[in-house]
Every structure is written in C-alpha cells, then in structure tokens.
Amino acid sequence: MTAMTVLAFALVAAIGIATPGPTVLLAMTNGSRFGVRRACAGMMGAVVSDFVLIGAVALGLGAVLAASEFWFGVVKWIGAGYLAFLGVMLLRSRGTLDETPRPAGRRESGSARALFLKSFLVAATNPKGYLFFSAFLPQFIDPAAPQAQQYAVLALVFAGMDFMIMFGYALLGARAVGMLRRSGALWLDRACGGALLVLAGSLACYRRAGS
Secondary structure, eight states, X not given: OOHHHXXXXXXXXXXXXHSOOHHHHHHHHHHHHHOHHHHHHHHHHHHHHHHHHHHHHHTTHHHHHHHOHHHHHHHHHHHHHHHHHXXXXXXXXXXXXXXXXXXXXXXXXXXXXXXXXXXXXXXXXXHHXXXXXXXXXXXXXXXXXXXXXXXXXXXXXXXXXXXXHHHHHHHHHHHHHHHSOHHXXXXXXXXXXXXXXHHHHHHHHOOOTTO
16 A cells, blocks of 8 residues: 555545535534534544444445345434434524523533444444445555555544544534524524434435345
8 A cells, every 4th residue: 555545545535524424514513512622522433433334344344234135224224213313303402502501411412422422323323334435445455465454544544534524514613603693503403403314314215236
C-alpha cells in the first residue's frame, strides 16, 4: 500500500462521510443540544463503530450479510427501527434552547455514555455500512501484501476523517443554536428528526444487490 493509495482512500472517504448520514446528523444534533465538548462522546461512539465495521468486513461478515437474506434483514430492521426511534424523539423534543428542568431520569439521554451508545448503535446496526466497506475497501488493498496491516491503516484513516468531519458538523450545530431563537432551535430538532425518519425509511426499503 503506497502513500498515494492512502491519500486517494482518504479523499474518497471524506466525500462519503461528509454526505449527511445518521451519525453526521447525530453529531450536529448533539452539538446543538449539548455543546461540542459533550458531543465528542457521540463522535467516539461512531469512531469505535468504524473499527467494528471494518474489522467485521476484514473477517468476512460483510460477505455473510451480502449472501444471507435472513441476517441482512435482521440487521436492517434493527437499524431502521432504532433510527426511527431517534427521529421520533427529536420530533417530540422541546427545542435545543429549552432550559426547563427535566426529571433526573431524562437527563441521562445527554450523558456521555448515552451519546456514545446512541451513535455506536446507529452505525453498527446499519447493514449498508458493512456492504459499503465490503465493496469499497478491497479496491485499496494490495492482495500481495499482508492484509491485516492494510485494513488497520485504512481503519485509522477512515476513523480520523470521520471524527474530524463530525466535529465540524457538531461545531456547526452549536454555532447555529447560538444564532437562533428558541423557535428556530426547535425547528432544528424537527429538521434533524425528520431527516432521521427519512433515513430510517430509506434503510427499511433497502435491498441487497440481486434480491
């Protein structure tokens, strides 16, 4: 694997990551609701999922999902259901600028652990991610060289790009809230919630190639 190969991979990965998806929307929403610093916990959840997905693909799980309609359906419906749940929660929110005290049990949704798990589960239960990496990564792998090290390098590059881009979206969300009134912040939650529902519907309608 040459430096040019890694650079080409980073450029293509950046374009794909920057296209708004579930984890990017969550980063922006977390930034607007909790600030960039707390949003970093969610970003780390997405980064860990990158390593899980790429590791799973390196071990052949992507090929299993591509070949098995049953397991593809299981992962797909879990992912679609979870995205829909998150979307509904945002649609029901009171707005990111709402300072009304909430019961202790509801504050947990903004804890570092909750934000981490939310972003991790969104990415890890999306079968499109496994299929994407299964088709995408081998193009940058030299079959004549040890593959484990190559997958590790690509995983580190992808995770680094993912974190930087999500950080930018979180910062955008935090800055946007600073310029919005309460009603505008409410509509930001509504927009992100609606987008997550659209993504959930898209995932539910997604079919494996050849099915």
